[in-house]
Amino acid sequence: HPAFYLLCFVPVGRCKAEWRPNNSPKLMDLLDDTVPGIGTYEDFNTIDWVREKSKDRDRHREIANKSKQSTVALLFSISDAFSGWLLMLLIGLMSGALAGGIDIAAHWMTDLKEGVCLNGFWFNHEHCCWASNETTFQERDKCPQWKSWAELMVGVSEGPGLYVVNYFMYVCWALLFAFLAVILVRAFAPYACGSGIPEIKTILSGFIIRGYLGKWTLIIKTITLVLAVSSGLSLGKEGPLVHVACCCANILCHFFTKYRRNEAKKREVLSAASAVGVSVAFGAPIGGVLFSLEEVSYYFPLKTLWRSFFAALVAAFTLRSINPFGNSRLVLFYVEFHTPWHLLELIPFVLLGIFGGLWGAFFIRANIAWCRLRKNTSLGHYPVLEVVVVTLLTALLAFPIEYTKMSSSELISELFNDCGLLDSSKLCGYTSNSGSTSGSVNATAANGLGARLAGPGLYTAMWQLALALVLKMVFTVVTFGMKVPSGLFIPSMAVGAIAGRLLGVCMEQLAIRHHERDIFRGWCSPGADCITPGLYAMVGAAACLGGVTRMTVSLVVIMFELTGGLEYIVPLMAAAMTSKWVADALGRESIYEAHIRLNGYPFLEAKEEFRHKTLATDVMRPRRGDPPVSVLTESGMTVEEVERLIADTTYSGFPVVISQQSPRLVGFVLRRDLVISLENARRHQEGVVSMSPILFTECDPPMSPSAPPAVKLRSILDLSPFTVTVHTAMEIVVDIFRKLGLRQCLVIQNGRLLGIITKKDILKHMAQMANRDPDSILFN
Numbered sequence: 001h002p003a004f005y006l007l008c009f010v011p012v013g014r015c016k017a018e019w020r021p022n023n024s025p026k027l028m029d030l031l032d033d034t035v036p037g038i039g040t041y042e043d044f045n046t047i048d049w050v051r052e053k054s055k056d057r058d059r060h061r062e063i064a065n066k067s068k069q070s071t072v073a074l075l076f077s078i079s080d081a082f083s084g085w086l087l088m089l090l091i092g093l094m095s096g097a098l099a100g101g102i103d104i105a106a107h108w109m110t111d112l113k114e115g116v117c118l119n120g121f122w123f124n125h126e127h128c129c130w131a132s133n134e135t136t137f138q139e140r141d142k143c144p145q146w147k148s149w150a151e152l153m154v155g156v157s158e159g160p161g162l163y164v165v166n167y168f169m170y171v172c173w174a175l176l177f178a179f180l181a182v183i184l185v186r187a188f189a190p191y192a193c194g195s196g197i198p199e200i201k202t203i204l205s206g207f208i209i210r211g212y213l214g215k216w217t218l219i220i221k222t223i224t225l226v227l228a229v230s231s232g233l234s235l236g237k238e239g240p241l242v243h244v245a246c247c248c249a250n251i252l253c254h255f256f257t258k259y260r261r262n263e264a265k266k267r268e269v270l271s272a273a274s275a276v277g278v279s280v281a282f283g284a285p286i287g288g289v290l291f292s293l294e295e296v297s298y299y300f301p302l303k304t305l306w307r308s309f310f311a312a313l314v315a316a317f318t319l320r321s322i323n324p325f326g327n328s329r330l331v332l333f334y335v336e337f338h339t340p341w342h343l344l345e346l347i348p349f350v351l352l353g354i355f356g357g358l359w360g361a362f363f364i365r366a367n368i369a370w371c372r373l374r375k376n377t378s379l380g381h382y383p384v385l386e387v388v389v390v391t392l393l394t395a396l397l398a399f400p401i402e403y404t405k406m407s408s409s410e411l412i413s414e415l416f417n418d419c420g421l422l423d424s425s426k427l428c429g430y431t432s433n434s435g436s437t438s439g440s441v442n443a444t445a446a447n448g449l450g451a452r453l454a455g456p457g458l459y460t461a462m463w464q465l466a467l468a469l470v471l472k473m474v475f476t477v478v479t480f481g482m483k484v485p486s487g488l489f490i491p492s493m494a495v496g497a498i499a500g501r502l503l504g505v506c507m508e509q510l511a512i513r514h515h516e517r518d519i520f521r522g523w524c525s526p527g528a529d530c531i532t533p534g535l536y537a538m539v540g541a542a543a544c545l546g547g548v549t550r551m552t553v554s555l556v557v558i559m560f561e562l563t564g565g566l567e568y569i570v571p572l573m574a575a576a577m578t579s580k581w582v583a584d585a586l587g588r589e590s591i592y593e594a595h596i597r598l599n600g601y602p603f604l605e606a607k608e609e610f611r612h613k614t615l616a617t618d619v620m621r622p623r624r625g626d627p628p629v630s631v632l633t634e635s636g637m638t639v640e641e642v643e644r645l646i647a648d649t650t651y652s653g654f655p656v657v658i659s660q661q662s663p664r665l666v667g668f669v670l671r672r673d674l675v676i677s678l679e680n681a682r683r684h685q686e687g688v689v690s691m692s693p694i695l696f697t698e699c700d701p702p703m704s705p706s707a708p709p710a711v712k713l714r715s716i717l718d719l720s721p722f723t724v725t726v727h728t729a730m731e732i733v734v735d736i737f738r739k740l741g742l743r744q745c746l747v748i749q750n751g752r753l754l755g756i757i758t759k760k761d762i763l764k765h766m767a768q769m770a771n772r773d774p775d776s777i778l779f780n
Helices: 049-067 071-112 125-130 149-153 160-188 197-204 215-230 238-253 263-282 285-296 302-322 343-376 383-398 408-416 439-446 456-479 489-513 533-549 553-563 566-586 591-599 639-648 671-684 730-740 759-769
Strands: 004-006 018-020 115-117 146-148 653-657 665-670 693-695 723-725 744-749 752-758
Touching (some): 049 071, 049 263, 071 115, 071 125, 071 215, 115 149, 125 146, 146 149, 149 160, 160 383, 197 263, 197 285, 215 238, 238 263, 238 489, 263 285, 285 302, 285 553, 343 489, 343 533, 343 591, 383 456, 408 489, 408 533, 489 533, 533 553, 533 566, 533 591, 553 566, 639 671, 639 693, 653 752, 665 671, 723 730, 730 759
Parallel strands (some): 723 744
Antiparallel strands (some): 115 146, 653 665
């Protein structure tokens, strides 16, 4: 074979022709043979959004070009376009089915703490008594088929023995469920604890947490979520259901190549899955899409909006088909309020908004202080003991009070309910007070309004609700963040609903007793309700949830989808906005952002403004007095030198310059790509030794025939890394990182490399500027 010449051209000039004998090993070019692992990311690293989107555009371009050449390629192009919608369908079906199963199991196990059905142990209390003909109107929840544990074990149906045995069994079942939940989480899936929303927000921003959305996390979270909710702890299943839906999405993504191989595309799917989670948690598909857009998503293109809507629709339809609540409704707390609200009622609605904002700010500070105490003291070393002790205290204090003994969902449903003629609840304990000597009350009764005057039953319910409010607030603070699945939506709504119901009853009694006053004239009419206390509970629930999570638009939509109360949007909007304003005045972070900061996740919050007049040179590394930045040269380094540099440093990547003497920037190479390429070259390229040169050049420099073969790595080199000058304002640099999702940015001056700014450097600088500990950004 004749010798050959290799010619190549670069902008700086013409490369010399290189002659090599015919038996010389060929230079390895990774462009010709893609190495497995190139372009992937290590655990606890941030993805390169720009590179991932570029890869996806290249893939689309290739498919479009091939589709014009053959029918098979055209069919492949169509299936590729359809695969996204198929994936959304599967996520909706899987999430809806799991949510339905969780609802049914949690309802059954919650009732199991109180008794068992003789017709079949798998029936919950409500289903057990449905077919019974022996129930009375006043005691509709009692039937011969349902037996309490005291009736089964000691054969007593009344007296102190009944109370003591049922109390004991309630506490035992609660401890068993909570113990099983924390043991399963500790043993099989540590990532299954908590809400999951702070971590999902971080993952959607581009961070990699391997295993957080894996199959074991899905299985254990599903099982332990049922156990945790059934234990009676002050937590909900709504936040964890978002985590469950994202686990389903991540697992299903592995069956679709374009999502499996592209981290940015996968995050579009996870954004849609977040919408699915809220859709199945509340039966609110539109609210779910808005929740994903407003609260959790980092990158939300229009295409993701449509697909989120479709996936949420499928999930809601699946849940409706399962019918877990047994009422043939999709909504969790259906309300039928017919009394119109009055303009002056906006004042108490705004007061509820103020209470919600104050509660949100207090809860965030108290919960973060408790979690920090858990993290920095020996309390964190005993998570099982903590869960058991909190469960024991919750069960002991909850059982004597009717409104803490029932599940939070049942409590909210009762508080939202408007009293009708057929209601036997204590909240509907009104009396005509016909024997009263008060002229005002007698006049009220004469006008036909006396039926809504508070009676002994209502007064009892009021002080029990006030006590329940205090207990709910305390237990929610210490429960959120424990090593069991724990959501925050339902406990926050329960706090607000109790406060709202208390205020609603006070306003109702005030209006009835002083209906002749100008301010209340026209509010009350014979045979109609003056004020609807259930509406106040609904507004209070929205206010407290908004104060904790800082949601606004999505919150209002979720609330009217949740209750069916479409005509009460204005009160909900007033309360939600007031709550956000008050909470923001006392602290800008929501509970999820506070937990992200507590855990040190590298999350660059888009809502937080950077107002400091610092420059890139103030943040870049190396700082003054530090050793120079570690770089690679485009030629002149050997395999041994590069491997030593990798071993001696922990950096995620290295800038490539022309030479040490002339540090003109050429590009940037990721550490993982470099390690994989060198390992692959040693394994598969003939003749590679420690002294083999590393080349990032486009053309090959002159080499002697006896020299070992070179390893050519130009294909893994990013030739267009993002750069700024030393005088660029940090306000602009932070904006670039947020909007482009960068991992790092190189700092140059007249083409010469001076330093590097990473996402972690920016977070540390922002923490320092806010007088926080910059070393708190340590999640690595």
